[in-house]
Amino acid sequence: MNVVFFFGLPGSGKGTQAEKLVERFGFFHFDTGKEIERTLYDSLFPDDPVIKRERAIFDSGVLNTPSWVEAIVRGRIRELSQEERSIVFSGSPRTLPEAEGITPLLEELYGKEALIPIFLDIPEAVSIARNSKRKICKNRVCARVAAWDAMPDAIACFVCGSALGRRSVDEPHIIPDRIMQYRTRTAPVLDFLRQRGIGIMEIDGTSKPEAVHKEIISRFHF
Numbered sequence: 001m002n003v004v005f006f007f008g009l010p011g012s013g014k015g016t017q018a019e020k021l022v023e024r025f026g027f028f029h030f031d032t033g034k035e036i037e038r039t040l041y042d043s044l045f046p047d048d049p050v051i052k053r054e055r056a057i058f059d060s061g062v063l064n065t066p067s068w069v070e071a072i073v074r075g076r077i078r079e080l081s082q083e084e085r086s087i088v089f090s091g092s093p094r095t096l097p098e099a100e101g102i103t104p105l106l107e108e109l110y111g112k113e114a115l116i117p118i119f120l121d122i123p124e125a126v127s128i129a130r131n132s133k134r135k136i137c138k139n140r141v142c143a144r145v146a147a148w149d150a151m152p153d154a155i156a157c158f159v160c161g162s163a164l165g166r167r168s169v170d171e172p173h174i175i176p177d178r179i180m181q182y183r184t185r186t187a188p189v190l191d192f193l194r195q196r197g198i199g200i201m202e203i204d205g206t207s208k209p210e211a212v213h214k215e216i217i218s219r220f221h222f
């Protein structure tokens with residue numbers, strides 16, 4: 001069992017690369033953003049004050065409250081380890097407190113040597129260009145991302161046929177703020193992992209998704 005984490009600016013291909021590990025090796029794709037979105041919009045208690053507060057935060061493109069995110073993430077990790085599933089994360093840990101919360105748990109359940117953080121390196125200009133083109137299936141159960149390079153003109157989801165639209169967090173005016181949030185809040189997570197003796201693998205994320213995937217599996221044998 002392995003636990004892979006993808007880090008990188010918005011649009012660096014974290015979700016796409018995670019999906020390739022799912023298809024090839026049967027990893028469970030732990031998409032924190034999706035877990036958050038599901039929790040917020042499929043809640044049985046939509047008028048709950050905490051849900052309302054977190055929904056407002058989410059829709060404005062700011063990172064959700066770390067303790068709230070951590071509780072969702074921890075519960076799910078325990079379930080997956082009991083099922084002996086390898087996990088790939090494409091959006092967490094997003095903040096230092098979140099990393100401090102889940103890293104010891106993952107070390108305990110999977111072992112430190114099983115943890116593999118991969119940094120997908122892209123310039124800011126690439127991040128902005130990719131995110132302004134990104135579309136997602138409006139069907140929340142499906143929620144497939146229509147990748148920036150694969151189908152730029154698609155108007156319907158190729159999996160379920162629902163309409164495609166932009167995620168609220170991909171609106172162009174919000175992207176520079178997401179990049180800033182990444183630099184100030186997510187980058188320290190990499191330092192934290194290094195300090196625990198967990199090396200970060202850096203991969204050029206500007207190549208085509210298939211080339212990036214090949215590079216990754218040439219370095220690891222999952």
Ligand SMILES: [Zn+2]
Pocket residue numbers: 137138139142143144157158159160161162
């Ligand atoms: Zn769909």
